[in-house]
Amino acid sequence: MLENAPKIPLMNEEQRFRLLIDAVVDYAIYMTDPSGIITSWNSGARRFKGYEEAEILGQHFSRFYTDQDRAAGLPQRALDTAVHEGRFEGEGWRVRKDGTLFWSHVVIDPIIDSQSGTLLGFAKITRDLTDRKMAEETLKQSEQQFRLLVQSVTDYAIYMLDPQGQVTNWNLGAQRIKGYLPAEAIGQHFSMFYTPEDRDTGEPQRALSIAASEGRFEKKGWRMRKDGTRFMAHVVIDAIRSDTGMLLGFAKITRDITDVTQAQQALEQAREALFQSQKLQAIGQLTGGIAHDFNNLLTVILGNLEIVRKRMPNEPKLTQLLDNATQGALRGVSLTQRMLAFARRQKLTYESVELSALVKGISGLLQSSLGPSIHVQTRFAEALSPVLADVNQLELAILNLATNARDAMPHGGQLMITADERQGSDAAPDKPMAPGRYICLAITDEGEGMDEATLASAVDPFFTTKGVGKGTGLGLSMVHGLAEQLGGRLMLSSQKGVGTTAQLWLPVADNPAPGKASIQETTPPVDELKVLVVDDDSLVLTSTRLLIEDLGHRVLSAPSGAQALELYEINPDIDLVITDMAMPQMDGxxxxxxxxxxxxxxxxxxxxxxxxRLEGFATQLPRLIKPFKQIDLVQIIGQTMK
Structure with missing residues (x-):
């Protein structure tokens, strides 16, 4: 034993215990007598209750309670509970010396004499839990605010699922979108909102499996409301896990995007229709330009063939060659007419047409063209209004549609031709029509039908599904162009393996136009004329000049509008001018x-x-349609010079 070591005063067990209790500063530890009078006070009690030992000894412990708790008798009930149950434990608000409140956790134990069993008093331990209580209150308030926020959202269905997919809560948005009340949805499996097809393929389970494994699932799809109707939904499912990683359930958010989806589809349809319209317009301009140039070539060919035939000796073999060349050129004329029909640039003669009479009039030709294996039936509405159309072109259009139907039924079948009156608003949304009355002439076959790709290109010029040499690809394009030029539309619907329906919508002739006047085959002879011919194509200019000179007239020719004006100034006695319409710098x-x-x-x-399209006085000028023959020149010159 060291002689210089500090001497520790000897303490009995009670002294050591008192030092230990007084050293504790995080707990208020004190004793009361059986009536609740405070008999001891430690440092912890002094720290967070604010009373010095001299101030509080001899005071009743109830002074630490709020007025409301004292009025309710809570201090005495705490002591009674400790006596009867051996312990009292609880939490509540307590009052410091300065009047401020703190949240405390209280334990009261009775002190009993072990020999006599007499109650000696109470041991009281109080802990200040104000910080924890405030954190809990803040969290509770945040949870309440979040719950109110979720409940007030009506544009989104927000609810939770347990790990098996049972609905555990339900907000107003879910009630509005899906139609179920909370009592009807909570406890049910969320697969009830899926379509039968999706349930059969296991889509609900797949969604939860992906959310559980990847943490999130997101998709668009059709969902069911309580009333059985469907809506397009955007769905997000998030997995909810504890701190230890255990799956607690899923948070599910659903948004009704039906209107947005429909609007997007309508926009896409409008864009597709605009693209198709622009495509056909561009092709039409190209086709019209080609047809114009081709007509100039045919004018030269036919004109020169006529002159050669008139001036050559009567040799049968040569005559046959010329006839063949002429027939070939006339086939070219037919081809250009179809091209111009698609481009909506053919010359039409508008008149009032009774569709039932027109179809009846060509029924013989129709049946002979289709063959005995095709059975034609017609069904027209009573008192059908006439349409405004060109008879010849309309007959050709019907024959084209019927021929296409025949080719789609190589083994025969039924061809149904119907007609009824409709309004422009009756047309499909993706193919809108101008307001007004229309007659819908429909030709339906039972043929092979077309897939979507073929249907989309059906009216494009030169597009054909027939073999090489069996079709020009201009039949439907001609009908399309004719309908558009008449102010109507060609509408095609088809299903592969079922058949095709071609609807030709034509405007009703509210003010029937008079029928076209018949052109006399013979025209009164015209005296010798001085004719000015104007055309920027030198071949056409020469051919036209030769044809007119062959009729006995004197001809001046000019390759442009400017030179034509110069010639007229020099030759004011010109009797007639024949000018090409489409010329550069100055048109006809x-x-x-x-x-x-x-x-x-x-x-x-x-x-x-x-x-x-002409304007002003030019609309009244007579027109000579290219390609023309000498007889056409004779007729139009005779009519113009009357």
Whole structure:
């Protein structure tokens, strides 16, 4: 034993215990007598209750309770509970010396004499839990606010599932979108919102499996409401896990995007329709231009063939060759007419047409063209209004549609031709029609039908599904162009293996136009004329000049509008001007206007390869349609010079 070691005063067990209790500063530890009078006070009690030992000894412990708790008798009930149950434990608000409140956890144990069993008093331990209580209150308030927020959302269905997929809560948005009340949905499996097809393929279980394994599942799909209707939904499922990683359930958010989806589909359909319209317009411009140039070539060929035939000796073999060449050129004329029909630039003669009478009139030709294996049936509405159309072109259009139907039924079948009156608003949303009355002439077959890709290209010029040499690909394009030029539309619907329906919508003739006047085969002879011929194509210019000179007239020719004006200034005695319509720098209408300014009564004929849109006085000028023959020149010159 070291002599210099500090001497520790000897303490009995009670002293050591008192030092231990007084050293504790995080707990208020004190004793009361059986009536609740405080008999001891430690440092912890002094720290967070605020009383010094001298201030509090001899005071009743109830002073630490709030007025409400004292009025309710809570202090005495705590002591009684400790006596009867051997212990009291609870939490509540307590009051410091300065009047502030703190949240405390309280334990009261009775002190019993072990020999006599007499109650000696109470041992009381109090812990300040204000920080924890405030954190709990903040969390509780946050949870309440979040719950109110979720419940107030009506545009989203927000609810939770247990790990098996049972619904555990339900917000107002879920009630509005899906139609179920909370009592009807909570406890049910969420697969009740899926379509029968999705349930059969296990889609609900797959969604939970992906969310559980990847943490999140997101998809769009059809869902069911309580009333059985369907809506397009955007669904997100998030897995909810504890801190230890255990799956607690799923948070599910569903949004009704039916309106958005429909609007997007309508926009896509409108874009597709615009693209198709622009595509056909571009092809139409190209086709019209080609047809115009082709007509110029055919004008030259036919004109020169006529002159050669008139001037050559009567040799049968040569005559046969010329006839073959002429027939070939005329086939080219038919081809250009179809091209112009698609481009909506053919020359039409508008008149009032009774569809039932027209179809009846061509029934013999129709049946002979289709063959005995095709059975034609017609069904027309009573008192059907007439349409405004070109009879010849409309007959050709019906024959084209019927022929296509026949080719789609190689083993025969039934061809149904119907007609009824409709309004423009009756048309399909993706193919809108201008307001007004229309007659819908429909030709339906039982043929092979078309898939979507074929149907989308059906009216494109030169597109055909027939073998090489068996079709030009201009039949449907011609019908399409005719319908558009008449102010109507060709609508096709088809299903592979079922058949095709071609609907030709034509405007009703509210003010029936008179029938076209018949052209006399013979025209009164015209005295010798001085004719000015204008065309920027030198071949056409030469051919036209030769044809007119062959009729006995004197001809001046000019390759442009400017040179034509110069010739007229030098030759004011010109009797007639025949000018091409489509010329660079100055077209035929502009030239005609300048010539009429000089001589208001000057006869002028516009020669054109297709139907341009004219304005002003030019609409009244006679037109010579290319390609033309000498007889066409004779007739139009005779009519113009009457």
């Amino acid at each position: 209408a502009q030239l005609a206007k300048l010539l009429r300014d000089r001589q208001p009564t000057l006869p002028i004929i516009l020669a054109t390869g297709y139907a341009e």
